[in-house]
Amino acid sequence: MNSLLVFGRTGQVARELQHLAEAQTLDLLALGREAADLAQPGTCAAAIYAHRPRVVINAAAYTAVDRAEEEEGLATAINGSAPAEMAEACAALDIPMVHISTDYVFPGNGQAPWTPSDATAPANAYGRSKLVGEEGIRASGVNHGILRTSWVFSAHGANFVKTMLRLSDTRDQISVVDDQIGGPTPARAIAAACLSIAQQLQVAPSKSGTYHFSGEPDVSWCTFAGTIFEMSGRSTRVNGIPSSAYPTPAARPLNSRLDCSATSSEFGLPRPDWQAGLKDCLIDLGILR
Numbered sequence: 446m447n448s449l450l451v452f453g454r455t456g457q458v459a460r461e462l463q464h465l466a467e468a469q470t471l472d473l474l475a476l477g478r479e480a481a482d483l484a485q486p487g488t489c490a491a492a493i494y495a496h497r498p499r500v501v502i503n504a505a506a507y508t509a510v511d512r513a514e515e516e517e518g519l520a521t522a523i524n525g526s527a528p529a530e531m532a533e534a535c536a537a538l539d540i541p542m543v544h545i546s547t548d549y550v551f552p553g554n555g556q557a558p559w560t561p562s563d564a565t566a567p568a569n570a571y572g573r574s575k576l577v578g579e580e581g582i583r584a585s586g587v588n589h590g591i592l593r594t595s596w597v598f599s600a601h602g603a604n605f606v607k608t609m610l611r612l613s614d615t616r617d618q619i620s621v622v623d624d625q626i627g628g629p630t631p632a633r634a635i636a637a638a639c640l641s642i643a644q645q646l647q648v649a650p651s652k653s654g655t656y657h658f659s660g661e662p663d664v665s666w667c668t669f670a671g672t673i674f675e676m677s678g679r680s681t682r683v684n685g686i687p688s689s690a691y692p693t694p695a696a697r698p699l700n701s702r703l704d705c706s707a708t709s710s711e712f713g714l715p716r717p718d719w720q721a722g723l724k725d726c727l728i729d730l731g732i733l734r
Contacts, residue, residue, distance in 0.1 A: 449643065450498035451475040452489065452531065453505030457599040458545060461636035462504060471640075474498070481505075483527035484519060490534040500643040501535050502543045503528050504636075510549075510571040511694040517570040524574035529581020536587035541646035541653070543639045548595040548627065548659070550576045553698020556626075558663075560704040561593070561655045569695035579655065590642040591655040592635070592708075595701045596669070598722075599632035600729035605666070609673045610732070613681040623667035623685030627701025628659030631722025638714050645712055652711050657703035660719030676723060677732050 449466065453459035454477035466473035474496060481492045483505055493501060507513065507523040528544055535542040549572035550565045567573045582589050598606040612619055638658050645652055664672075667685040674681050688697060705716050727733040 448472040448499040449474070450493065450496050450501050452481055452483065452501070452503045453477075455602070456504055456506070456508075457597055457602045457604065457632035458635050458639070459504040460601045461599060461633045462502065462639065465633075465636050465640060483523040486526065486530065489527050489531045493531060493534040493538065497538060498540065500541050500543070500647060501531060502639050502643060503531055504545055504639070506545070507571075507574065510569065513570040513574060514694045517574065520570055520574040521577055524571075525577025525581060528578035529585065532582040532585035532587040532589065536585045539588075541588040541590070541643060541650070542582065543590045543592065543643045543646070544578065544582055545635065545639070546579055546591050546593045547572065547575050548593055548701045548703055549698065550579065550593065551698065553700050555700050556702070558702035558704035559657070559700070561657055561707060568698060571695060583655075588646055588650040588653045590646055590653065592638065592642065593655065593657050593703060594630050594635055595627045595659045595703060596629040597632050597635065598629060598726060600726050601632070605629075605669065606673055606723065606726055607730075609670050610677060610679070610730070613674060613679045616681060618682040618684060619670065620684045620686045620691070621667040621670045622688050622691055623665045624687050625697055625699050625701065626663055626665050628661055628663050628703060628716065629669050629719040629723070630658065630660040631717055631719060631726065633725065634660070634717035634722055638708070638712075641714060642712055656708040656711070657705045658708050658714065659703040659705060659716060660722060661716040663702050672720065673723065676720075677727055
């Protein structure tokens with residue numbers, strides 16, 4: 446029996462969870478799609494009943510934001526129905542569940558950081574699919590930690606940092622939107638937060654609820670890109686443009702700021718310094734030493 450069961454194996458947070466577990470000699474089993482296909486009803490619950498872990502972390506998701514506009518049914522199956530199914534199984538076995546969600550459940554307007562209790566109103570299919578998952582988890586009555594985060598990056602998979610570095614190999618200037626504001630968040634920090642929340646929920650179920658976790662300080666994508674190039678020693682120039690000049694199939698929130706004060710007070714988890722996380726990421730990629 447594994448004490449910690451993770452759904453997801455190759456995603457950014459899932460990989461960091463496995464690295465942290467190895468470093469801390471934790472008994473963790475990460476399930477890939479071949480072992481638990483979130484698009485297939487029943488497979489997640491079957492895995493939980495088969496392994497009977499002490500805690501479950503769902504780090505798997507449908508993350509193709511633009512493609513979700515055409516595949517909302519599939520996105521909802523993976524991001525909505527599957528987490529709800531996990532939660533029901535965890536509730537039946539009386540084990541806690543940690544689930545990673547997103548700021549995209551909010552409409553993305555205004556300038557004030559979103560609090561966990563603010564009204565949700567997703568502006569795109571991806572956000573709607575993630576909200577279905579949140580609602581299913583809460584409705585199950587399971588002891589849970591829903592962790593909304595934003596702008597995830599790491600040395601793994603596809604993300605903004607790696608895209609900017611790739612583009613800078615062939616371009617001397619890049620246009621990046623400067624009117625979307627949020628907190629870039631290192632996947633490693635999210636993984637560490639998930640492990641801490643999972644541990645605390647086992648002994649303090651009263652902490653069950655929805656929380657926020659994002660890097661600080663809040664910046665625009667344009668500023669984030671400029672920092673990536675500066676820190677990596679690239680000479681690529683960044684030109685700020687409005688979102689209207691870079692249309693995408695899925696609407697993007699202008700305001701991705703998250704109020705993370707409850708996460709800090711309840712779990713002792715302050716917002717991570719994304720610039721320190723970026724340096725670690727560049728070291729992992731072999732760009733810095």
